[in-house]
Amino acid sequence: MNLLESISERYRKPCLSAFLLWGLGAWWMLVAGLPVNKPTHLRSGFKLETVSKSEGAFLFLNPDTSITHQMNLLYSSEGEPLLYYAAINTPVCIDGICKPVLVEMYWDLLGDYVGYGEYPNQPLTKYDHDPFLSEDHEKLHGLLLDRNSILDRKSLDDLYDLRGVSQDKIAYNGVEIDGISGATKKEITASIVSGALYSCYRLWYLAHGDASRKIRENLPAIYSDTLARQFLRSGQSTYRYYAVRQMEGADFADFAPVMNVFEEGNPLVRKHILKKLPDSLLQQSDIYGPLYEMFPDLDNGSKTLLLKKLPLAPAAAPPLSDHLIEMSRNQLLIYLKQLAKSGGQLPPEVRDNLEEAAQNPDFIYAYLIQDFLIP
Amino acid sequence: MNQFLFLFLLALFPVTVFGQQDFLLEAESFPTPGGWLTDQQFVEQMGSSYLIAHGSGQPVQDASAEIKLSEKGLYHVWARTKNWVPGNWEAPGRFLIEINGKSLSNELGLSPGWGWEYAGSIKNRGKTLRISLRDLTGFDGRCDAIYFSQDREAVLPDGGEALAEWRKEKDGSPEAPETNKAYDLVVTGGGISGCAAAMAAAERGLRVALIHDRPVLGGNASSEIRVHTLGIYGKFARLLKLIDTEKYPNGHPDAIKDQQKRDDNMASFPNIDLYLNWRAYDAVSADNQIRHVDARHTRTNERIRFSAPLYVDATGDGWIGYWAGAEFSYGRESVDTYGEEWDKWGEVWSPEEADNAVMGSSILFQTRVAEKPVAFPEVPWAAPVAGEHAAVAGEWYWEFTRDDLHQIDDAEEIRDHLLRAIYGSYANAKKLPENANYAIDWVGYLVGKRESRRLVGDHIFTFNDVRNNTPFPDSVVQEIRAVDVHYQRNLLEEDTPDFLSEALFYRNGVYFIPYRSLYSKNISNLFMAGRNFSCSHIGLGGPRVMNTCGQMGAAVGFAASLCKKYGVGPRAIYEVHLKEYMQLIEDQQETQLPEKR
Ligand SMILES: Cc1cc2nc3c(=O)[nH]c(=O)nc-3n(C[C@H](O)[C@H](O)[C@H](O)COP(=O)(O)OP(=O)(O)OC[C@H]3O[C@@H](n4cnc5c(N)ncnc54)[C@H](O)[C@@H]3O)c2cc1C
Numbered sequence: 017m018n019l020l021e022s023i024s025e026r027y028r029k030p031c032l033s034a035f036l037l038w039g040l041g042a043w044w045m046l047v048a049g050l051p052v053n054k055p056t057h058l059r060s061g062f063k064l065e066t067v068s069k070s071e072g073a074f075l076f077l078n079p080d081t082s083i084t085h086q087m088n089l090l091y092s093s094e095g096e097p098l099l100y101y102a103a104i105n106t107p108v109c110i111d112g113i114c115k116p117v118l119v120e121m122y123w124d125l126l127g128d129y130v131g132y133g134e135y136p137n138q139p140l141t142k143y144d145h146d147p148f149l150s151e152d153h154e155k156l157h158g159l160l161l162d163r164n165s166i167l168d169r170k171s172l173d174d175l176y177d178l179r180g181v182s183q184d185k186i187a188y189n190g191v192e193i194d195g196i197s198g199a200t201k202k203e204i205t206a207s208i209v210s211g212a213l214y215s216c217y218r219l220w221y222l223a224h225g226d227a228s229r230k231i232r233e234n235l236p237a238i239y240s241d242t243l244a245r246q247f248l249r250s251g252q253s254t255y256r257y258y259a260v261r262q263m264e265g266a267d268f269a270d271f272a273p274v275m276n277v278f279e280e281g282n283p284l285v286r287k288h289i290l291k292k293l294p295d296s297l298l299q300q301s302d303i304y305g306p307l308y309e310m311f312p313d314l315d316n317g318s319k320t321l322l323l324k325k326l327p328l329a330p331a332a333a334p335p336l337s338d339h340l341i342e343m344s345r346n347q348l349l350i351y352l353k354q355l356a357k358s359g360g361q362l363p364p365e366v367r368d369n370l371e372e373a374a375q376n377p378d379f380i381y382a383y384l385i386q387d388f389l390i391p
Numbered sequence: 392m393n394q395f396l397f398l399f400l401l402a403l404f405p406v407t408v409f410g411q412q413d414f415l416l417e418a419e420s421f422p423t424p425g426g427w428l429t430d431q432q433f434v435e436q437m438g439s440s441y442l443i444a445h446g447s448g449q450p451v452q453d454a455s456a457e458i459k460l461s462e463k464g465l466y467h468v469w470a471r472t473k474n475w476v477p478g479n480w481e482a483p484g485r486f487l488i489e490i491n492g493k494s495l496s497n498e499l500g501l502s503p504g505w506g507w508e509y510a511g512s513i514k515n516r517g518k519t520l521r522i523s524l525r526d527l528t529g530f531d532g533r534c535d536a537i538y539f540s541q542d543r544e545a546v547l548p549d550g551g552e553a554l555a556e557w558r559k560e561k562d563g564s565p566e567a568p569e570t571n572k573a574y575d576l577v578v579t580g581g582g583i584s585g586c587a588a589a590m591a592a593a594e595r596g597l598r599v600a601l602i603h604d605r606p607v608l609g610g611n612a613s614s615e616i617r618v619h620t621l622g623i624y625g626k627f628a629r630l631l632k633l634i635d636t637e638k639y640p641n642g643h644p645d646a647i648k649d650q651q652k653r654d655d656n657m658a659s660f661p662n663i664d665l666y667l668n669w670r671a672y673d674a675v676s677a678d679n680q681i682r683h684v685d686a687r688h689t690r691t692n693e694r695i696r697f698s699a700p701l702y703v704d705a706t707g708d709g710w711i712g713y714w715a716g717a718e719f720s721y722g723r724e725s726v727d728t729y730g731e732e733w734d735k736w737g738e739v740w741s742p743e744e745a746d747n748a749v750m751g752s753s754i755l756f757q758t759r760v761a762e763k764p765v766a767f768p769e770v771p772w773a774a775p776v777a778g779e780h781a782a783v784a785g786e787w788y789w790e791f792t793r794d795d796l797h798q799i800d801d802a803e804e805i806r807d808h809l810l811r812a813i814y815g816s817y818a819n820a821k822k823l824p825e826n827a828n829y830a831i832d833w834v835g836y837l838v839g840k841r842e843s844r845r846l847v848g849d850h851i852f853t854f855n856d857v858r859n860n861t862p863f864p865d866s867v868v869q870e871i872r873a874v875d876v877h878y879q880r881n882l883l884e885e886d887t888p889d890f891l892s893e894a895l896f897y898r899n900g901v902y903f904i905p906y907r908s909l910y911s912k913n914i915s916n917l918f919m920a921g922r923n924f925s926c927s928h929i930g931l932g933g934p935r936v937m938n939t940c941g942q943m944g945a946a947v948g949f950a951a952s953l954c955k956k957y958g959v960g961p962r963a964i965y966e967v968h969l970k971e972y973m974q975l976i977e978d979q980q981e982t983q984l985p986e987k988r
Contacts, residue, residue, distance in 0.1 A: 163735075169873065169896045232734065253883065257738075284738060284882050291744060315885055317748075320795045345804070346795040378477045380503035383549070 049088050051101055051120045051133060057157035058122065058131035061251050066093040073100065073234065076226040080218065081106055087227060089238070096246065097125055097238050100231050104222055108214045110143060117215050121223060125238070126254050127231035129160045129223035142211035152209045159207050159216055160223045166204050167220045248273045253282045260285060265294040271303055278307065283315040290321040295328050304329035312339045323347050326354040333358065337369035341379050348381050352388045412462050413540035415561040416522065418442040418454070418470075419690050426451025427524060430533070431604050431670050431689040432838060433803040437505045438554050439471075439535050440670075440689045444486060445836045446529030448768050448814070453489070453523040460515045460539060467543050469507040470499045471535040475807050476772040477503035483772045484532030489523040500532045507538065507547040530770070531810060531836070568685055568694035574600045574664070576951050577684055578703040579671045582610020583620060583937040584921030584944035585705030586634045586657055587627065591948025593662035594630075594982060597955055600697050601663055602686050604670035605837075607650055608657055609634065610707065610921075612937050614650035616839045617642050617755050618787075622938035625869045626976050627945040629984065631938055633657075641787055642755035644832070659985045669695070674702070674714035680915050681715045701916050701951050701961070705944060708799050709844030709923035717914040718847040721797075722747045723928040731854040731929045736895050739878040741854075741929055749928060750841040750877045751792030751892060752802070754809040756785050756834040758817070764827040770818045776808055777815025780888045781822075783829050785813060790841075790877060790892040798843040806838045812890040841877075841922065841935060848925030849962065850907035857902040857933055865965055866903035867946035867976060870939045873898040874932035897932075904934055906972070909947050910961035918951065918961055920944040949975050 049070035058064065073089045085102050092098040100123040107114040117140065120133040134140060139147040140156070148156070159165060208216045239262065247259035256277045268274055278289050290307075297303050308329065311322060323343075326333050333354055343351060355362060362370070374385040419429050419440040427442040434440060444451045460466060468490075474482040484500040488510045495511030502508055513520070526532055538547060548554040574597075578589045581603025589601040601608075611618040612635070620635040633656035636649040657663065666686065673685040683698040704711035709719050726732045726741040733740045742748070791808050792798065798805065813834055820826045855861070857874050873896040880887040908925040911917040919925065920943035922935045934940070950964045953972055957963065964972050 164893060164895060169898065229735075261743075282883055282885050288738075288743075315881070316889070317794050317882075344793075344795055345801070378479060378503070380474075380477045383504050383506075 050090070051122075052103070053120055053133040053135055055120065055122060055131045055133035056153055057133075059124075059129075059161060062099065062122075062124070062130050064090075064099070064122075067091065067098060068093045068095060070101065074230050076102075076230055078106060078218075078222055079225065080221060085222075085227070087230065096242055099124060099130065100127075100227075102227065104219075106218055106222065108218050110214055115141070117218065119219065121219075123223070123227060123231050124252070124255070125231070125235055125243075126258060127228035127235075128163065128254060129228070131157065132160070132219075140212070140215060142209065143214075144211060146211070148209065148212070152212065155207070155209050156212075156216060156219070159209075160220060162207065163224060165207065165220055165224075167208075167217055168224065170204075245273070248277055251280070253285055256281050257285045257288065260288045260292060263292060268293055268297050271297070275306055279310065283317050286315065286318040287321060290318065290325065298325060298328045301331065304332050308332035308336065311336055312342055316344065319343070320347055320350070323350040323354070326351070327357070330354070330358055334363050334366045337366040340369060340373040340385070341376065343381075345381050345384070348384055352384065356388070413538065413542065413545065413561075414458075414460070415558065416456060416458060416537045416539070417692060418524065418534040418536055420692065421454045421456040421522075421524070423455045425454040425524075427454040427526070427534075428836065429668075429689055430836065432806070434670060434672065436800060436803060437535070438550055438558075440692075441471075441533050441535040442524065443836060444484065444524070444526035444529065444532040445834070446526065447831045447834045448770075449529040450526040451529060453525050455521055455523040457519050457521050459517075459519050461517070462541060463515055463517050464541060465512055466515050466539045466541055467512045467545070468495055468510040469538045469540075469545075469547060470510050471505065471507050471538070471547075472500050472502075472533055473505045474501050474503050475531060475533065476811065478772055478775070480771040483528055483530040483770070485527040486532040486534065487525040487527065488537060489521075489525050491521050492523075494525065498527065499534070504549075505535070506549040510537075512543075528768075530768075530814070531807075562692070564692075564694070568696040570693075570695045572600060572664075572695055572697050574598050574697065574699040575955055576600075576701050576703065576948075577602065577697045577699040578705055579603075579684060579686075579711050580610070580703075580705035580707060580921065581605070581608040581665075581667070582705060582707060582921055582940065583612055583631075583634055584940040585610070585703065586653070587630055587941040587944030588703045588705055588918070588920050588948040588951075589663045589944075590630050590633070590657070590660055591627075591945040591979070592951045593660040593948075594979075594985070595949065595952030597662060597948075597952055599663045600666060600699070601657075602666045602669045602671050602684070602697065604668065604689055606667050607654060608665075608667075609650060609653050610937075611839045612636050612646070612649070612653075614647045615837050616835055617646040617757075617833075618839055618937070619643070619646075620937040620941075622870055622872055622934070622936035622940075622942075624938055625942040626867075626980055627942050629980060629982070630945050631941040633984070634941065635938060642757045642785065642833070642835075644757060655987060659987045661985065666695070671706070671710060674711045676715040676914060679716075679913055681711070681917055684711060701918065701954055703944075703947055703951070704846060704917060704919045704923060705921045707840055707843065707922050709846045709919065712846040712911055712914065712917060712919060712923070713844060715914050715917060717911045717917055719844045719923075720847060720927075721844050722749055729851070729853040729855065729927050729929075731927060733854075733895075733897060739882065740876060740895060746794050747797065748794045748878070749792055749798060749843070750931075751790040751879070752798060752805050752809070752838040752840045753787060753790045754785075754806065754813060754835045754837075754839065755787075755789075756813050756817075757832045758783050758829050759832050761828050761830040765830040767818055767821040767831075770811075770814045773811040773815030773818060776811035776888070776890065777819060778888055779819065780812075780816045781819035782816040783820045783826055785816075788877075788892045788894070789813070789890055790879075791890045792879060792892075793889070798840055802838055802840075806836070809838070809890060810834070810836070812888065816888075842928070842931055844923055845926055845931065846917075846919045846923055847912050848908045848910055848919070849912055849965070850905050850925060852904050852908045852924070852926040852930040852934070854897075854927065854929040854932075856904075856930065857897070857899050860900055860902050863903055863905035863907075865906035865969055865973070867906045867909070867973075868904035868934065868939060868942040869901055870904070870934050870942075871901050872933050872936060872939070874929065876929055876932040902933065904939075904943065906946060906950065906965055906969075909943055909950070915960045915962070918947040920947045946976065949979060 070088045073087045075084045118138040122131045247255040430443045431440040487494045579602045634653045639645045668689045669686040671686045725745045731741045877892040921940040
């Protein structure tokens with residue numbers, strides 16, 4: 017299909033010079049398998065110093081322009097996949113005037129945007145041609161990091177007229193409202209570089225569209241034991257989450273890295289560790305010990321899961337009686353049920369803790385313990 | 392019973408006389424509630440409607456009642472109440488009982504969990520006693536009942552079955568309601584879906600009872616919760632525009648204008664008998680057929696048994712189906728149950744294993760900037776929830792759910808958590824000089840729910856019906872809104888307050904809901920409409936908005952009219968009379984609306 021034809025109505029009146037520039041810029045895509053510039057912004061935890069080589073991975077499409085871009089996979093000095101990289105050269109047009117936007121963009125191995133770099137001679141500019149200030153870059157980077165940005169659900173026309181002026185479509189009697197899609201006008205303006213709506217919009221779609229999906233699809237092909245270990249160690253919650261989800265029973269036997277993730281990870285990662293951890297391992301004191309020791313410091317969901325798993329690690333139950341008042345009602349019920357199940361005499365320290373909590377005038381669920389203690 | 396009749400009856404009996412040595416005074420039945428509000432939301436969990444002193448930090452006006460105790464001598468007085476935030480601070484919801492203007496000795500609202508607190512004693516000289524509830528804080532003190540007894544050692548059951556039995560014994564009420572009413576259709580729940588069902592059936596000539604547990608109609612759209620209606624109208628714009636709202640920001644006071652519109656329009660349907668302030672508490676079925684629905688007045692505790700050949704469950708919580716033994720689901724299905732994966736969002740969209748992390752409930756609030764600085768009290772009891780979070784405005788994403796909490800069974804805890812989130816965040820914001828002039832105009836106290844029980848129909852509407860834009864022969868509801876499913880932000884960012892959510896949107900053009908998702912699979916005379924229709928967790932994501940719920944209601948109301956015409960149940964409309972039904976839905980668009988009364 018002819019490129020010009022495929023560009024939507026809005027881009028039909030581009031000025032020739034912009035296209036020339038854009039054509040000139042295209043050679044980057046072909047030759048530069050490696051980034052030319054230092055990235056201006058990278059998500060924390062990612063470094064680019066150690067790149068050893070680049071491999072062409074696939075082409076991806078920008079549906080707005082129908083332009084395809086080359087995606088490259090960068091490798092670390094140890095020869096492991098590190099980041100994906102693409103030199104982007106895309107037209108952004110307003111009122112029929114187009115200018116090319118050139119950036120080098122990076123994705124992690126899960127397809128999440130991680131950063132970009134500028135070409136010194138082709139800085140990002142706003143509608144009025146002023147170059148981006150450093151706070152504009154911060155904002156753009158923040159916007160691109162947001163996978164769930166409002167931009168995903170809005171067409172440009174929904175939000176702004178051609179000059180980038182809000183049409184107040186999302187106001188009621190002059191007051192800002194949300195509800196329509198989950199962000200207020202204030203939030204939208206706060207997340208977009210003022211005067212650069214089009215560039216923001218275009219770059220967000222490049223960062224989160226086809227490119228991201230293809231990277232995700234490519235991951236199983238490059239995933240290895242080494243990468244799995246790196247993911248667990250990475251400090252990136254999405255990497256850790258992916259790694260835990262790929263683990264099968266025996267993989268948990270090397271528990272130290274998993275425990276580390278359990279300590280440092282977010283509640284979602286913890287949930288998956290607890291769900292996937294084989295029962296036979298949870299029955300071992302060197303595994304349930306450190307897990308249950310963390311109980312008071314854990315998020316609510318992990319607490320619930322640990323309590324539900326007590327039948328597998330009954331020896332972990334008595335020390336939890338130190339934390340009765342930190343349990344929600346339903347958690348306490350699970351805990352008491354477990355104590356009842358273990359039968360026989362309660363250990364003295366458990367009984368003491370129960371009695372104390374039962375008498376605690378500030379403990380909202382004291383009555384549950386009183387009921388439990390009455391034979 | 393309408394409100395006027397109720398007030399009239401109360402006026403006839405200004406003084407309640409009791410001849411026992413003890414007696415029970417239900418707080419919600421106080422003829423003069425003052426600033427105290429009726430809270431009927433948690434009856435199934437804690438046993439009764441109660442009065443709540445919801446003043447956003449300003450103590451509310453006394454509630455009062457007059458009684459006469461026939462036995463002279465010393466009476467002991469207890470209140471059934473709770474400290475709704477026990478902890479190392481002064482209880483937030485403290486109040487006193489006053490008798491003839493004199494306070495009893497003990498402050499109330501101090502003990503954790505619903506139970507009886509001893510208020511003090513009075514000498515009864517046989518005269519009329521004026522009993523008042525004096526709120527001390529404006530922060531949601533609550534009183535369920537007051538008990539007078541000459542026996543200091545009286546044993547008062549705290550809750551559960553024992554309390555229910557004890558109550559029955561004290562008020563001498565019979566096992567079953569003594570008043571019976573028969574209709575063509577009994578609709579329970581007066582949210583947008585229930586209202587639409589009632590209108591559609593009524594205009595086709597059915598005599599309809601609409602049982603609703605609040606004084607105003609609209610559910611989440613009402614002036615008491617203040618969510619604006621979204622979604623398209625499908626074939627039912629004519630009816631739905633009578634009850635919808637403007638697109639104001641959630642929480643906006645213009646909800647009051649739309650409330651008036653809705654109430655006026657609903658009253659113009661001569662075939663609808665509105666039972667406002669009536670809460671259904673049971674639905675009895677035999678041979679998989681509902682025989683009657685029992686309801687209780689949320690203030691007088693009077694009861695009525697409603698019977699009809701057909702019923703609609705529009706309670707949002709699927710109560711009628713639940714009581715009648717209808718199949719229902721709750722929670723998030725595992726991703727494989729219906730194949731609802733969305734690779735981009737994985738677990739936060741649809742979990743690997745089923746769980747209870749449903750979309751949460753919300754409370755909205757409204758502030759304004761006053762001319763002068765406005766003080767706001769210290770609220771140390773809110774800090775554990777709000778943390779450092781500061782805000783002078785809320786929004787839909789102030790939402791609370793947790794895997795270990797049930798949106799019905801734990802609804803009071805959820806509501807209270809949200810109140811702490813609001814008061815705590817607002818108090819933090821008020822410490823900043825720029826917010827000195829902010830004042831609270833309104834804070835909701837009814838939980839705005841998104842998701843709870845979903846009754847199972849012949850078709851379960853899922854994500855795939857949206858993804859595939861599945862056309863059905865019985866497509867009676869249509870929508871173009873994105874599927875919008877929420878998760879709690881702290882799942883991914885642990886330090887975020889637990890009451891903030893994030894929404895994920897999946898847009899895919901127009902999609903349809905078949906009629907078969909709107910009647911119960913196993914209860915042969917039960918329709919459902921609104922957020923408790925037959926769907927999966929993700930399936931609920933798109934059509935749970937109120938115009939769409941309204942479409943479901945209207946579709947059900949018209950189906951009911953054909954059920955009556957042929958003397959059949961809901962399923963036969965699909966199996967035998969579908970052509971006529973679909974034609975009716977087309978044709979009704981031209982029907983003349985009733986004149987406003
Ligand atoms: C904060 C928030 C924001 C939202 N945002 C939007 C939005 O912007 N637009 C939109 O359209 N939707 C929105 N929704 C979703 C929408 O409000 C609900 O899904 C919708 O209200 C469902 O309608 P319904 O008629 O099924 O239930 P409801 O509106 O909940 O109505 C059911 C009614 O039945 C009554 N009832 C329950 N049990 C009984 C009983 N036993 N006896 C008698 N009466 C009973 C209840 O009091 C209630 O009023 C939002 C929801 C929330 C909580």
